Amino acid sequence: MPSISSYNSLEVIGLVIVDGVGFKNFILSDFLHQAKTLNQKVIVFSGLPATAYDLIENDEIEIVELEVFVESGETWFWRKMKEVAHMQQHKKDFFGIAANLEKNKPSDTSRRAKLISLIFKITSVFNSEKWIYNYNKKQLKSARKNPAFSKYHKLLSDSKIKTLFFTHQRPPYLGILNEAAKDLGITTSSFIFSWDNLPSKGRMAAPFDSFLVWSELMKKELEYFYPDTKNKLIKVVGTPQFEPYVMKEYHVTQKDFLEKFKIKPNRKTICYSCGDVSTSKSDSLYIETIAEAILEKKIPMVNLIVRTSPAEDGSRFKAIKERFPFIIWNFPKWKITRQNHPEPWSQRVPFKEDIEDLRSLLEYCDLNINMCSTMSLDFMIFDKPVINPVFGNEKNGLYNDQKYLKYAHYERVVQSGSVAIVKNKRELIESVNFSLDNPQARLAEQRDLLKLQIGKPLKNTSLRIAHALKDL
Missing domain, CATH: 3.40.50.2000 (Glycogen Phosphorylase B;)
Known part of the structure; x- marks a missing residue:
């Protein structure tokens, strides 16, 4: 070097x-x-x-x-002022920002929690661009020390x-x-x-x-x-997030894909892609719903592959793995490069093999199911139908994942008609069967969404x- x-x-x-x-x-x-x-x-x-x-x-x-x-305490304080002020300024018009602002509210009585309460009070009034500029200036001045x-x-x-x-x-x-x-x-x-x-x-x-x-x-x-x-x-x-999908070095033949994942070639293949546990808490429920429907023949016999989040080790799915041995699991090949880091998930790095695995799933699976993640775009790039299950709301006791439909970036996806939004088990099963029989039903809407979100080839x-x- x-x-x-x-x-x-x-x-x-x-x-x-x-x-x-x-x-x-x-x-x-x-x-x-x-x-x-x-x-x-x-x-x-x-x-x-x-x-x-x-x-x-x-x-x-x-x-x-x-x-x-x-970060020093002083730098943290001014950074937090800047970030909360930004969210205070835009909370009325953007549900996602309002939701993240709510997450930042203190939940205990520690010294830091009291400081955050103070920050919320100040920034509820002083949150203009001028004030944010001043908070940022003080943050960086202290950071220079x-x-x-x-x-x-x-x-x-x-x-x-x-x-x-x-x-x-x-x-x-x-x-x-x-x-x-x-x-x-x-x-x-x-x-x-x-x-x-x-x-x-x-x-x-x-x-x-x-x-x-x-x-x-x-x-x-x-x-x-x-x-x-x-x-x-x-x-x-x-x-560049999606560029490997058009690079020759990441291409895998269908034969190699079938052999690696032990896919039965005479069946269609569903890929369920998980989020991380902090935002996609109901992944297990959705996987179980699909697996049970396959066993009960409410969904035709298919290959079911589950790809877990690269930010996790997949241990939260141990019970499902034991209960449904026919599910094929793809645990992303990401290496932990540093222990004892403030944000350990950030220190996971992918192997080239994992990019190959992901691209082959996108290319050769027939249907994707995920809870409102970027993976919707990944599968659309390969013209594959996408289903977003969101069973939870504020009233039914499940984790409220329907709130993500109101986040500005995903609200556009919903409004575009490019994905199927399903809110209960019956809708999920019906949508799976429809999508397998009519894979191009939303193709025009998908391509329009990709042009909007990804502005260049x-x-x-x-x-x-x-x-x-x-x-x-």
Whole structure:
């Protein structure tokens, strides 16, 4: 692996990877290759340990491991003020933001809980863009006192980069990285990480110089929630999240897929894809409903594959696995790269094999069922029908997953007619049978939704991003 000093006159870009999903999107996509074609060298400033990159074969990148950032109480206070104020400002118009604001309310009487109560009281009145700017200014001023700031500053100074590209916009330590870059005259740009981040989450970490977004829709959202971005460069590039689906190295033949997952080729195949336990608590109920319907012949004999969340180990499904031995399980192959981290889920990194497994499921399964996740888009890319079960509401005692239908990003999915929304067992079984018999019934609506959410073709996504960074 070359040293930073060996880059000479080549253009050097800093790439900030914060977690395993960023690793998947920018290390396992075509980005490194396309940067090379534009005569760019990449230095990765990594929130993952350097050993995580042993999973790839690439001697063209320099890995700079970032020290884990431990926030001071003062910095935390001003960051929380900024984030809660942002949500207070938009809670009336966006259900997802209101729901996340509610989650932030204190539930005990600890010192921190009392501080959060104070923050809620202050920001219920003082939450304009002007006030948010002031909270952010105080947050970053206090963060500069943190020993990590001087270390980040030196790392960026030594790197000689001209552009620092953040593959996420939310983790708190990105704010002080952005501040260090500002001191050094380094241009910064941030990618908006996910389709729900703007209309559902709190304030981003820093006022970056420019932004790369999925679509014109996301560009409009960015300008709405962050009015100052109207005066900044915003480029629509698509998202590398889905690019592996058009890359030859991740293609698996149908024969290999059938053999690996022990699929009976004379049957159709349903894939149930789980969320994580914090947002998709009823996965077990939905899997049981489908499995029982198969045994009772209410659904024709099919292959049933369950893919668990990469953020979990799948242990919560032990009882179901024992009860229904015919279910095929796909536990994502993600490696835990660091123990004892404040956010351990962020330290999980995918193997190349898992991208192959996921793509083969998307390509060769006949139907997807998930609880309102991004996986709806993944399967639509391969023209597969999608069902979203949401049995729970505020009255029936089940986990209220129907609330996600009111989140702005998913409300559009519902309104588009591209998925089947089912609210009880009967509707789920009927929808499964209909979708297996009529797989293209919602195809036009699916393709329209993909155009809206993913603004550019999957092919050459990384090349567009590399060009956008070069233009900066």
